[in-house]
Amino acid sequence: MTDPRKDPILVTGAAGQIGAELVPALRRVFGTASVIASDIRMPAPAAAAEGPFEHLDCTRPEQVQEVVRRHGVRTIYHMAAMLSAVAEDKPQAAWNLNMGGLYHVLEIARQYRCAVFFPSSIGAFGPTTPRDRTPQDTVQRPVTMYGVTKVAGELLADYYARRFGVDVRGLRLPGLISYMAPPGGGTTDYAVEMFYQAIRYRHYTCFLRGDTALDMMYMPDAIRAMLELMAADPARLSHRNAFNVAAMNVTPERLAAEIRRHIPGFVLEYDIDPVRQAIADSWPRSIDDGVARAEWGWAPEYDIAAMAQDMLAKLRERLKPAR
Numbered sequence: 250m251t252d253p254r255k256d257p258i259l260v261t262g263a264a265g266q267i268g269a270e271l272v273p274a275l276r277r278v279f280g281t282a283s284v285i286a287s288d289i290r291m292p293a294p295a296a297a298a299e300g301p302f303e304h305l306d307c308t309r310p311e312q313v314q315e316v317v318r319r320h321g322v323r324t325i326y327h328m329a330a331m332l333s334a335v336a337e338d339k340p341q342a343a344w345n346l347n348m349g350g351l352y353h354v355l356e357i358a359r360q361y362r363c364a365v366f367f368p369s370s371i372g373a374f375g376p377t378t379p380r381d382r383t384p385q386d387t388v389q390r391p392v393t394m395y396g397v398t399k400v401a402g403e404l405l406a407d408y409y410a411r412r413f414g415v416d417v418r419g420l421r422l423p424g425l426i427s428y429m430a431p432p433g434g435g436t437t438d439y440a441v442e443m444f445y446q447a448i449r450y451r452h453y454t455c456f457l458r459g460d461t462a463l464d465m466m467y468m469p470d471a472i473r474a475m476l477e478l479m480a481a482d483p484a485r486l487s488h489r490n491a492f493n494v495a496a497m498n499v500t501p502e503r504l505a506a507e508i509r510r511h512i513p514g515f516v517l518e519y520d521i522d523p524v525r526q527a528i529a530d531s532w533p534r535s536i537d538d539g540v541a542r543a544e545w546g547w548a549p550e551y552d553i554a555a556m557a558q559d560m561l562a563k564l565r566e567r568l569k570p571a572r
């Protein structure tokens with residue numbers, strides 16, 4: 250009998266903020282040879298040498314199919330997408346990538362009987378959604394192209410599960426904080442930038458208002474959430490897709506206060522970007538992840554204090570103060 254733990258896994262968009270940490274995490278569990286990283290960008294030579302890599306454009310179904318067929322892929326973690334701030338700048342291209350890419354991945358998963366992980370976002374909510382402790386099942390009328398593609402993606406994923414029996418699961422991820430790869434143009438990128446600038450210059454100019462509250466999560470928790478959801482007993486899942494998950498509630502002021510506990514004298518100033526502020530103002534201030542906790546045992550490990558301590562320790566290994 251073959252060992253299902255060695256079944257090939259494909260990660261699309263593997264060179265991005267999540268993929269850079271998801272691929273090594275999957276390889277630790279399932280073995281290096283079983284995890285095929287892919288992206289439209291070529292990885293740095295060091296990253297490419299760490300295991301199998303395929304140059305793959307998700308908007309080209311023949312390329313997705315060829316890689317799935319050739320490697321006998323059984324699970325696809327679909328990370329390739331355009332993030333919120335970039336998508337507002339290029340809405341047509343965002344639709345093409347976010348919807349086209351997901352549709353091709355789901356179609357090929359249907360044909361080759363693959364399981365799929367699809368990351369949705371708190372951006373799938375909108376201004377008419379209850380903004381505090383947003384429930385799992387609620388109003389979703391987003392006003393950004395990113396949000397439109399995330400809601401449509403959630404519905405398409407549910408459709409493929411119900412209509413064709415594709416085992417597609419997903420999370421509504423909050424803003425992710427990480428130190429390995431830079432964020433790809435989202436509205437919560439300020440949180441990562443603040444750490445880099447705090448170490449280098451003890452100063453950061455933030456593009457969101459100081460009291461803008463959004464849920465966030467440290468990358469190790471996000472990676473663990475993905476792996477735990479994909480390993481969960483399907484009999485316990487009544488939702489399967491688009492689970493709210495949360496870990497910490499962050500405002501620029503709160504994050505700066507946390508950083509000041511380690512870097513006294515850190516200065517936070519503001520130069521508000523109206524586009525990203527409008528996106529943030531249309532999203533929930535906090536979300537309720539009780540359904541994920543009940544259905545598959547979700548529990549975060551990092552609160553804001555533990556995250557900040559670890560981020561600064563990891564970044565200080567690589568960055569030096571500018572003077």
Ligand SMILES: NC(=O)c1ccc[n+]([C@@H]2O[C@H](COP(=O)([O-])OP(=O)(O)OC[C@H]3O[C@@H](n4cnc5c(N)ncnc54)[C@H](O)[C@@H]3O)[C@@H](O)[C@H]2O)c1
Pocket residue numbers: 261262263264265266267268287288289290305306307308327328329330331332346368369370371421422423424425426431432433434435437
């Ligand atoms: N990072 C976050 O804070 C966050 C929060 C919520 C949801 N998400 C979702 O998680 C997923 C991954 O996010 P991320 O932060 O790693 O994004 P990212 O922007 O850092 O990475 C996306 C990757 O996709 C690649 N890509 C672009 N076009 C492609 C194409 N046509 N074919 C193949 N690859 C292509 C890019 O080169 C990039 O490496 C996205 O669906 C995103 O919406 C991310």
